[in-house]
Amino acid sequence: MPSLKRTERSRNLILDAADEAFRELGFENTSVEEIAAHAGLTRKTVYNLFRSKEDIALSLIARVEANDAGYRELMTRNMNVTELLELVLTDSARWCMANPSLARLALAPSIRPSLEPPSERPSFQGLVRDILALGQQQGLVRTDEEANYMALVLLGIYGQAMLNSLVGEAFDQSQVRRLIRIVVEGIGERS
Template identity: 55%
Template sequence: MTDAKSLNPRTARSRARILDATEMVFREMGYEAAKVEAIAARAGLTRKTVYNHFSSKEALADAVIARAGAQTEPLYGPAIRSGEPALDLLATILCDSSKWCTANPDLARRALAPRLRPTASPPEDPSLQGVVIDAIRLGQSQGVIRQDEDAGFLSLVLLGLYAQAMLSALETSEIGSDGVRRIVRLVVEGIGT
């Protein structure tokens, strides 16, 4: 995804309009039924303009997902840096993520799909995984999360369980904040006696 700070203001505005329109069209029509023409019309731009910024519908979906991930650090970074209780933060981060997933089920399925799940080394861009890693590091420093494992690896364990639970919830019903808190608790406490 292109860094918005490196774009001229007009290009940045066009991209933001396109991504806003993409999110709305995907919510209303679903990913499969959505057409780039509908996204362009919703954005008040031409189809050609959309394709000048994004190569395909898949690229649009990936950009909306990346934008949502990039919004996590400004939301939770201050709480992490101020040392709030890590387990509460992890539950809040994932509860908020589940709300986005239920509001954007087609995009969530794409974001949570195994081929797109994060790796042990987080991307350079801000992301949900990066915030979870920071919250886990905070928990390690607070003594509530084991310190003998790398925070990046622990984030994969937590996010892997969360992703599977979220994918299942999208097919049946909303997971809810109690379900997310349960996942965090089980991951932290483990499944052993």
């Protein structure tokens, strides 16, 4: 059992060191050797715990996605879904702007997302899907489409807007609000 604790401690050291290095140098300019040095571990130890630098980055993204307890608590309190979506996407936009190299990996993954979010771990797609399902219960989100599909539509538009903002186009809370309104209300003529 002690080796599991040491392994988990080493994984966390590597993830923390990678987070710092990616912020400081960017994903492309960071090597596994630099991550190992920042963590105070050997390169071999890093490779024993992670397959690649990309694997480390994806684990960092998964760690951020797993930190959704506060949003889920607001869901149990039946928070207005429009306000909750605005909070979630605004917080995500802040994280993307603070972590541009990781945000690019998260927003433009090499493997396209599927209709079903990953079941083995928490995901941003799963959180947005669950918020939209709550919105359907609240009568604020259309019920003629599945929450999974609408989550992909919303995240596709949001992801493109964030990728544009990472190359210099401003993206602020009013744009998040506008994006949510358009997706929730639809693009057809208002009656």
